[in-house]
Amino acid sequence: xxxxxxxxxxxxxxxxxxxxxxxxxxxxxxxxxxxxxxxxxxxxxxxxxxxxxxxxxxxxxxxxxxxxxxxxxxxxxxxxxxxxxxxxxxxxxxxxxxxxxxxxxxxxxxxxxxxxxxxxxxxxxxxxxxxxxxxxxxxxxxxxxxxxxxxxxxxxxxxxxxxxxxx
Amino acid sequence: xxxxxxxxxxxxxxxxxxxxxxxxxxxxxxxxxxxxxxxxxxxxxxxxxxxxxxxxxxxxxxxxxxxxxxxxxxxxxxxxxxxxxxxxxxxxxxxx
Amino acid sequence: xxxxxxxxxxxxxxxxxxxxxxxxxxxxxxxxxxxxxxxxxxxxxxxxxxxxxxxxxxxxxxxxxxxxxxxxxxxxxxxxxxx
Numbered sequence: 589x590x591x592x593x594x595x596x597x598x599x600x601x602x603x604x605x606x607x608x609x610x611x612x613x614x615x616x617x618x619x620x621x622x623x624x625x626x627x628x629x630x631x632x633x634x635x636x637x638x639x640x641x642x643x644x645x646x647x648x649x650x651x652x653x654x655x656x657x658x659x660x661x662x663x664x665x666x667x668x669x670x671x672x673x674x675x676x677x678x679x680x681x682x683x684x685x686x687x688x689x690x691x692x693x694x695x696x697x698x699x700x701x702x703x704x705x706x707x708x709x710x711x712x713x714x715x716x717x718x719x720x721x722x723x724x725x726x727x728x729x730x731x732x733x734x735x736x737x738x739x740x741x742x743x744x745x746x747x748x749x750x751x752x753x754x755x
Numbered sequence: 756x757x758x759x760x761x762x763x764x765x766x767x768x769x770x771x772x773x774x775x776x777x778x779x780x781x782x783x784x785x786x787x788x789x790x791x792x793x794x795x796x797x798x799x800x801x802x803x804x805x806x807x808x809x810x811x812x813x814x815x816x817x818x819x820x821x822x823x824x825x826x827x828x829x830x831x832x833x834x835x836x837x838x839x840x841x842x843x844x845x846x847x848x849x850x851x
Numbered sequence: 852x853x854x855x856x857x858x859x860x861x862x863x864x865x866x867x868x869x870x871x872x873x874x875x876x877x878x879x880x881x882x883x884x885x886x887x888x889x890x891x892x893x894x895x896x897x898x899x900x901x902x903x904x905x906x907x908x909x910x911x912x913x914x915x916x917x918x919x920x921x922x923x924x925x926x927x928x929x930x931x932x933x934x
Contacts, residue, residue, distance in 0.1 A: 591852060623920025630875035648882045649917040655909060658886060662893035663902040672902065683910040687917060719890045720853050723860060731864055731883040734876065763858040765895045772884070775865045787919075787926060791877050794915055795868055798888050801908055805892045810900050817908040821915040828922040835926045 594713045598721030601708070602661075605701050606653040606725070607744065613693040615652060616643045616745035617752050620689055623649040631738050639745045639752040640738025644730055650689040653697025654726060656680045660698035661718035664705050669715070673702025765806040772799030786831050794824060854894055861887035874923050878916060885912040 616639035619625040624645030631641030647654050659680055663672030680694035705715050729737050745751045776796030780789050797820045804813040864884040871877045886909075893905040 595853075595856070621917060621921070622924055623917050626920055626924040627875045627878060630873060634873065634876075644879060645920070648878055649913070649920055651910060651913055654886075655913065658890060659902075659906050659909060662890065662905045665893060666897055666902040667899045676902070676906065679906050679910075683906075683913070686910065687914060716853055716894060719894060720856055723857060723886050723890050726883055726886045727860055727864070730879045731860075731867070734879060760855050763855045765854065765858075765891055768858040768861050768891065769888075771862050772865045772888075775862075775869055779869045787874060787923060788877070790922075791868070791874070791881060791919060794881060794912070794919065795865060795884065797915075798885060798908075798912065799865075802888050802892065805896065805904060808896075810896065810904055813904055814907050817904070817911045821911050821918065824915040825918050828918055832922055832925055 591717075594717045595720050595724070598708070598713055598717040599724040600721075601704055602657050602701065602718060602722040603725035603728070605704060606657050606697055606722075607729075607741070609653040609697050609700065610643065610646075610693055611741075611745050611748050611750055613653070613691060613696070614750055615646045615693065616640065616741065617750050618642065618754065620646050620691070621649050621687075631734050634735055636735035636738035637742030638755070639750075640741035641734075642752055643741045643745070644734065644738060647726075647730065650687045650691075651680055651683045652691070652693040654722070655683070656694040656697030656699075657701045658719065658722045658726075660701050661705060661715050661722060664702065665715035665719060669706055669709060670702060672715075673698060673705070677702075765802060769799045769802030769806060772796075773803065775799075790824065790827055790831065793827070794820075797824075854891065857887050857891045857894070861891065875920075878920055878923070882912075882916055885909060885916075 619628055619642050624642060627645035627648060628638060628641030632638045646652055660673045660676040663676035677695045677698040680698050684694050705718055773796055776792050776799060779792030783789055801813055801817055861884055864880050868877050868880040889905045889909040893901050
């Protein structure tokens with residue numbers, strides 16, 4: 589398959605994977621640690637949405653589904669497709685406990701992206717494309733324009749019923 | 756432009772990030788900004804060690820990096836508290 | 852080809868960290884750069900230890916970003932002595 593098309597499809601799949609799993613696990617609802625609170629309020633001050641700001645702050649301060657997706661695709665690339673994802677899920681679980689975060693978002697993201705990589709290998713998209721696709725997805729959320737990205741994340745959080753009640 | 760794309764490897768990217776971090780530490784004024792640039796520099800440093808294929812040294816460096824960042828942050832927080840307390844007690848001294 | 856795309860992304864994010872205005876904005880760009888460097892390390896070293904080093908580096912970078920963001924909340928506008 590053409591390289592650019594494979595990277596774009598992998599980027600879209602990993603974006604959907606980590607945004608949906610993180611929103612479903614309640615990341616936009618409240619800041620997990622105090623650092624996420626600081627980043628969320630700063631994004632709101634610059635013209636963004638508070639729930640989207642909490643989402644971005646939680647991505648920075650603790651390993652969540654975005655970390656699980658990236659590390660599971662890196663492990664699948666080097667170790668082999670089902671085994672690498674499981675090893676990455678265990679290590680992300682340890683990392684979560686090290687950061688004093690009681691959630692399971694990282695392991696869920698790692699396991700689900702392992703299933704997606706296994707399915708996509710039949711179309712011709714390898715795990716290396718998923719690594720680059722995941723970094724592109726994170727750049728669209730945290731690297732381009734923070735208020736616009738937080739408004740998009742806030743709208744997705746509202747649709748799934750996970751918008752924040754704090755102000 | 757295409758020969759320029761061949762220059763981008765892990766080594767050159769790590770050296771670029773290292774130089775950007777160093778420029779940030781020298782040019783920015785407040786200590787918290789310098790600590791953020793130090794974290795950037797550490798990222799480039801570990802990338803450089805990995806590109807020279809010293810993988811166990813890279814694991815040790817990656818594990819010791821947050822410890823040094825936390826020590827610097829504790830120092831900055833403590834100094835700032837002491838300075839704010841001193842200014843506050845000087846203001847109260849004017850009213851006394 | 853994949854390493855070149857990641858390399859350009861990492862350099863762009865590092866430059867945006869240097870020239871950003873707000874401190875929390877810098878933290879977000881720093882985190883995006885850490886994603887890029889972890890991916891670059893896994894793609895360069897293609898053995899299983901490459902995945903281990905990418906995971907270790909990424910979790911350590913998350914811990915240090917957490918510490919910096921917590922301290923940004925505690926020290927709002929610091930006082931520097933002009934020497």
